[in-house]
Amino acid sequence: MIDFSLTDDIGALEAELLRFASNQLRDRARGFEAGGGWDAATLKTFRAFGVAGVDAPESWGGVDLGALAKVVALEAISRGDAGGIVAADTAGPATAAALVCPDQTLAARVVTAALAGENRAALVLADQADEAWMPGSTAPAWTWTSHSGGLRLLDTAGCAATLADAGALHASGGVAVDLSGAETVAEWTLDPETVALLRGRARLWPAAVLLGVATASLDYGMAYARERVVMGIPVAHHQGNAFAIAEAAGMIEAARASVRAAAVRIDQAMSWAGVWATLAYLDAVDAALHATDLGVQLLGGHGYVEDHPAEKWFREARALTQLLGGRQSAIADAAEYVLDLPDPLLA
């Protein structure tokens, strides 16, 4: 029967990561942003949790806890600092491509190297694949590119990478990589459902990070709004704000439910789970853009300046929603399938 509880393993991982986020990331996030990355000790602790490979098979150096564990872990960390997670998670959304790659030996090689911190792999879902934004300061060794007919693996080690400041996520760096001259290592045709799975699963990565950012922003805004008195009562008690907070909380809760449900469906290999993941991503994008806007607004002018983290989350949400082709590409994908998409529960 339906059960929303997390398994013991995933629940314990979430609890530990929430502690890591609040004790080691949250108060230092500004410093990470200014310094251009998490420091070595923080990265070491992060690696010890095995988050990057939490959804990769053990034989690839992963933990094999599946897609649900990954989204739970990413959200927890992002409540502390989403700015560095894009680079710190060396496997990132690209694992979604490796997992469906027909050549599992090659896929294993790519992911194993990424998890060992030797070679990064990136994934590009954008339609124009001549150029892509990626974390880091150099081009990744490998880049998966996904299109409607299948999957391609490019050798991008030698590609030109120019600094591309996203106005956010500075603790992850950021480069525009020129893919036009990249050599194709291999290319595969995939059936439509597998393509949808790859793309949807990959999108759960930014979706989970966005949930963390949205939650952090709303929590902070609520705490501030309960304290700050304007026109005789706390900001949060003015009905207009109370309703807006309730609305944002509802959007986040609903988006979290969709993201986790999509991850569970992927873990259980349910049909068309990838399309549900893409739809869940859209929920997370909407919730995060809404919540981080409100997060600034609740603080008024104080939300616009660096004294408070609200402005950082505002910037981060917008930058994160651009990863993997962004909202437009997700809607276009979903539109391909939406007419014949069976009800996931009742069908």
Added chain:
Amino acid sequence: MKTIESTLELDQRTRAVLEQVRNLGASHLRPLGLQADRAGAPLPPDHPFFEMVWRSGLAGGALAAPEEEEGGDGAPNYRHVRGCVLAEEASYWDRGVAVSLPGPGLGGPPVQLMGTPAQREQFLSIFRDRTGPPLWAAFAMTEPGAGSDVARIETRCTKDGDHWVLNGTKMFSSNSKRARWVAVFATADRAQGRAGHRAFVVESGTPGFEVIRVEKKMGVRAYETCTFVLQDCRVPAGNLLGGEEYYGERRGFKGAMASFNATRPVIAANAVGIARAAADIARDFIHDEYPRTGTRRALALERMVDMRRAIERSRLLCLRAAWRLDRGEPNALESSLAKMHAPPVALRAVSMAFDILGEAGIRRDRLLEKLYRDVKVLDIVEGTQQVQRLIVARRLVGLPSQG
């Protein structure tokens, strides 16, 4: 008399200035705005650009707070409508640099509306003489503990002989560090709430007036926004705007509110300008990089339709509010409607443009991510969206005041 419903054309004079602003925008506002944003610091007051623009006569007055006199025959000269059109255009190129331009800025309206003729002459005429170095003025209402709730300002003013003594802290006062003077709101008696408000011109160099901090802002970095303290700051009695007799019947507060009726449509027009800049980026991107047919194009075009609708209706709200003011009609409701509507809609428009660009949108050289940071401030300054809703609701359905 023609109304905006019957004619929606700009006059020759406005077109001519608009053209000047457009040229200045492309040649200077946009590149300098990007430069200041990257550097995270405003352009210094001695930047040659300010000198150039000051001499050209375009600065401040023409772009932000027009102070031309009424037409001789008593007919409205549509200076606020013109102000909105120009504010939109300047902001299209760069809102931060537009605010940084020399001129009375937000300090102008209180002096214009509350000052005696002699005070208007004393404090505003300096901006007409363009032979000297560029000059700025600023406006300071907000305090650390009082932003939306202007009635709760704590900066005290006490009469002492032929001076007033000011004590308090003002926050988020834009351009105040470089200002020749700042229009400062203080309270003579907190117990009286708004009725206790007094407005002063505090000139730079007055002992006890000290800028202590420049804010680190998420966007609009081309102008500086400051915190300053007033510590036993003695201001000549002649700098009390309107003189003491002016302050019967809460006129101090009413003066501040009247100045918002002039400035809110301008801020809303700034939002329209930014939305338009984002829409143009999206349009060019669709032309250059989108497939000619298919779902993606259809989706992008749908968003373009939304953007164009949002821009035009927001613009019309701004122009209507300004037009009523130009005709001497009450416009508090209309200016709040414009200010309530345009900034959040503009943020959504920038967001839609982002969707259209996808990953390309996060690269700073594409400008869009800067617009996303810049536009947000417009939902905060001159009364937040929530405060505008309160004003509108009070006027429409008699929502009672709280606190």
